[in-house]
Amino acid sequence: MEPTGSISPDHLNALYVITHANIVVRLVLAGLGIASIWSWTVIIEKAVRFTGLNSFANRFENEVGSGRSLEDIAAAAGDAPRQALPRMLQAALREWRDARAKGLLSGGNAEAQTAFLIQRIDRVLDSVIARESQKVETGLSLLAIVATASPFIGLFGTVWGIMSSFQSIATEKNTNLAVVAPGIAEALFATAIGLAAAIPAYIAYNKFSGDAAKYTARLEGFADDLVTAIQRRLAERA
Template sequence: METAAAPAHDFSMLALFLQADWVVKGVMIGLLVASIWCWAIIANRIAAYAKARRDMAAFDKAFAAGRPLADLRQDYAGKAQSGLSAVFVAAMDEWDKSHAAQAAAGGLQSRLEIALDLAVTEQSAKLEQRLGFLATIGSAGPFVGLFGTVWGIMNAFTAIANAENTSLAVVAPGIAEALLATALGLLAAIPAVIAYNKLSADAGKLISRLEGFADRLVALLSRQIDAGRAL
């Protein structure tokens, strides 16, 4: 009498996940959530940088038109400020406060530089927001996945020892479940690393633009101070 063949083991990703140890399941779920969050950050930063470039281009055009700075400030009064306009408004606020207090002109330029540095730092922090998470997942993701793999392989070898059977049919399912954790770690880490490098470069270009504008604005206001003219 022939013995019925054992049913084939299900190697689908869902089946491997469901059959995995609870620690490996926790690692897989964490990596999957991290991967989804990384893609959400990537989409958010791409949209934010595109908007920042549009806003900077629009402000640059208005600033280069040569209108009086007081009139240009009125155009942005009462609006949410970001990028170049936020740096510009910060300088104008300090200008107005110093003149209202009848402060000496000698210290005005120093105060303007401090106000602009603070504004640039604040806008830079907004541009670099959430990029640290991408860097963390990019560096830690593979190791978290490897931890899940090592834990799963330990369990697989324990099961093999208990079954006293080293055939491939017994070994393969446990190894496959463990290796899935490494695959998920790489799935989270690779896009995070690529996106972090690209987005960091984009943020750096925007920050350089902010710093360049702050320098131009200081030079312009310094000439106004030396000439003793109002805006």
Template sequence: MNPAELTQTALAAPVADMTLIGLFMQAHIVVKLVMLGLLASSIWCWAIIVDKVILFSRMAKSMDRFEKIFWSGQSLEDLYRSLSARQNQGLSAVFVAAMREWKRSHEAGRTSFLGLTDRIEKVIDVTIAREMERFEGRLLVLATVGSAGPFIGLFGTVWGIMTSFQAIATSKNTNLAVVAPGIAEALFATAIGLAAAIPAVLAYNKFAADAAKLGARMEGFADEFSAILSRQIDDRS
């Protein structure tokens, strides 16, 4: 084919829409499903990220306020009465759970304090476990999208390239104007997969670390508060 024929072929080839919307509309139905799934996963991940940022920020401030009040020298009974009537989270939830078990033993008229320390520690452990479930909730979604997103996008890319080669074989035309749109559509799927996976991985690592820090903070307070209650138990026994 001489240069004149090549020029006529290029001019005759339809001009493909290379915008992002155009690439999506021209993609194969399987690639479209992959893109839509990844886009929905990305939106879901960002909703979780925003929710977790707010949650951990509020929880850190709440723990700071509680520790300030707890170590100010206020009576444990007065602090318990002020907190027991409302819903508590974090350190305040640990404190209220332990104090509730402590008061139940007194209200039941038990004169023996044997086993009270064990019961208080079990109640504290259960409360911390529930709080950690709330901190770590939906982090598995971020981990799943972060690990599977690139592979799902790669699947869409492979499928799109296969479709492009089939079109080339059918048209028997290897002109770049024919090949480029199909390759661009295929690579677009991988780009969406990476765009969904990268923030999910980064957010998962950060929130997992934040949850571990809050858990360690609750464990430390639980140990200190258990020691305080244990001394009171020894004084009364």
């Protein structure tokens, strides 16, 4: 930051502050800018992803509740569905078919084998839910880091800018506004950019953390419904 003999409003606009700030403050501003862009990339990706996940889940749950055969719904989803709900349905039906093909659901030990089958289905579905939960939570840690670290990084730039102003006063031996204003401006600008990066990341982190928890609960509810449907089939065969 180079002190000038006089200042004008143009000297205090954002572009001038960025281009004329000292190297440390410029590095701080650049880092905060990158963090903000990064967090907004995650925010947009998460917004699109959760919208798509919930939209598909609504359609799939409606299909399952329509009375259509679960086998037909599972077959229509393809061999390697990308969404969690059809994978859960296929996994549950696969365990049930394997047990039936091996004759484990009939005979004198049928009751114990049935209980064991339900436990296996529970474990398989829990595994799918755990993997899907990890996927939907990916990127949230970045938002948390940006939300918590950005204000402190901006504060560091603020402190450095104020120190620069004091150095200018000492060098110029003058407390005129023209001497201190540029340093104060870049100091406050660093604070503003830190908050501008932190606030959206903080709001988005809380929003998407709630969305991830709701989606996981939705998968768990669907798993419970599947287990109930399998148990109903087993009861009908008894």
